[in-house]
Amino acid sequence: MTEDKHTNRIDYGVILSVMLLALFSIAMIYSTTNLMAGEGMRQTIMHTIWYALGTIAVAIIMQFDSEQLWKMTMVLYVIGILLLIATLLFYDRELAARTGGKSWIRIPGIGTIQPAEISKIPFILILAKTVTKHNSYYTSHEYSSDFKLLGKIALYSAPYLALVLNDLGTALVYMAILVGIVLLSGVKWQIILPTFLVVMSLGIGLILLVVYNREFLINLGFSNYQFARIDTWLNPLQSSSDDAYQITQVFKAIGSGGIIGKGLGVTEVYIPVRESDMIFSTVGENFGFVGGAFLILLYFILIYHMVKIVYDTKNEFYAYIATGVIMMIAFHVLENIGMSIGLLPMTGIPLPFISQGGSALLGNMMAIGLIMSMRFHHKSYFFSGESEEFHTGS
Template sequence: AKSWLAFGPLTFQPSEVMKPAYILMLGRVVAQHNAEFYEHTIKTDWNLIGKLALWTLPVAVLLKLQNDFGTMLVFFAIFSGVILVSGVSWKILAPLFGGAAFLGTAGILLAVYGRNLLMAIGFKAYQFARIEAWLNPSASTTGNSYQLWQSMKAIGSGQLFGTGFNHSNVYVPVRESDMIFSVIGENFGFIGGCILIFIYLLLIFQMIQVTFDTRNEFYAYISTGVIMMILFHVFENIGMSIGLLPLTGIPLPFISQGGSALIANMIGIGLIMSMRYHNKSYMFSSSKEFR
């Protein structure tokens, strides 16, 4: 992937900061569409999906040019989450998500049995290698599966309570970034991993609570996008570290090394906090006017 811009010693990843901007734009488009069309029909719902797809197309093209399929999956998760809460009929959503699930399954099968077809449409050899490593990590523990195998060894060696803080005995490539969960699993064990997942769930629960407290349609679309962004990052990063999902370059929010990703996540949380602040300010001013 070629996703970074370098300014001397500093590097910057534009696709990370694009995520909150993309969430704001999708929220704006959906809010304006629903304000214009009070009643949802099949025609208006397809119209909304078309608008969102048009705003997604430039992002998809740029990510394709960067060969960054992992980040594209994050944008797809955000897109899916906003579509789900936008009011689009399930008569449209069910076939769309069913078709996406079918294509994903077919893609995995073709990666094993029909590579020539996938290579003809732009898939690379390293992507096939990741699928192979995911399906059979013990087949090439010193080759394509090395990173995943080492991650699973590190997490397994932590057992229940871990080896202790900063006591990492198993080498895992890029463990300071994409494979950071292997360090947590090794140092703090199963208990530490569960605590971390619980903290993420608590964070997501609080963001959902803010959404219901504010009762603002535009805010709901923004918070949904932020929730889907963080939730997908957590699910994909932890899933790939334990062999549940194929390896891809997705950092663990607020923990993995990477300034661009940290900025994007902080912007997302800042948006949620701003919603609560504005809601409290509005309620306070309303109560003063009433008095």
């Protein structure tokens, strides 16, 4: 490698963005759980510990270059499936009875973890590898090769999507990752556009069925708590569910914050469990529109630096990995803030790097590790369709 490839191996834009998000997050957890709820420092300390563990994960993952990640992908893919199967078998029964969700496993001494958050990483890797390998064989995009690619993507995606389908919010994140990578894969728009229209029609059809014929969906395995979230979204003031009460309280909290907010730890609105999915209500109430805009700006800066790394490194495998990571983070931000202000239905999706939740935070930090790996191993790898090996370019 030339000398310039040895310099700037650490992307300080990404590091600074994540550090600011971490400080903002710890402040919000402290404000929500300690100052507002009077629960002491335990949750703030645990959140800080998860950040420390996530930092270790970043330091470890960034040591692996694209060639090593390529070779590890299939093993990680299988591990991800096993984690999701374990969730179905050993989910926390008590938590499921209380919330209706079956996405958590309780580990004595640690608490609950959500394996689906960790499994997003191998899901991104397998899709990135599939597209990279396919495009190395088919240098031009024809209808036949594009349908083959979509078939391969569907084959690898099906186990993950089937195993997370009981959690609508998580399933939507996986779908967002898949859609982002497909859009960047080079598949002809004549194929993508009709597919998009079909998916949109199905989504609208599901909403209509929830309103007019939910018995049909119940027979398909949908749960009442999923219906409640649609009811809350369409008419929160008329719904009697706990979700409706929670989201209307969120509206009040964010609205009461005004332009600059009431100050750290000041609250006049009670919101149950606001430190997790509803953490944006604390941002809005404490720091108002200015605080919310600043947080969105931090996300924008982080994503900008992720995109910049891809252009600088010029590695196709990395490009698809970065696409999956960016779609994952961007969809989380859009959905969480969107549901907090009433634009989108509630789906139980946390706000990346901000919400309380060790599994989600660790998964996001692992994704940052993949991004940091791109700059740290600034090599020109290209994939040869003749084998499973990478070669160093000139």
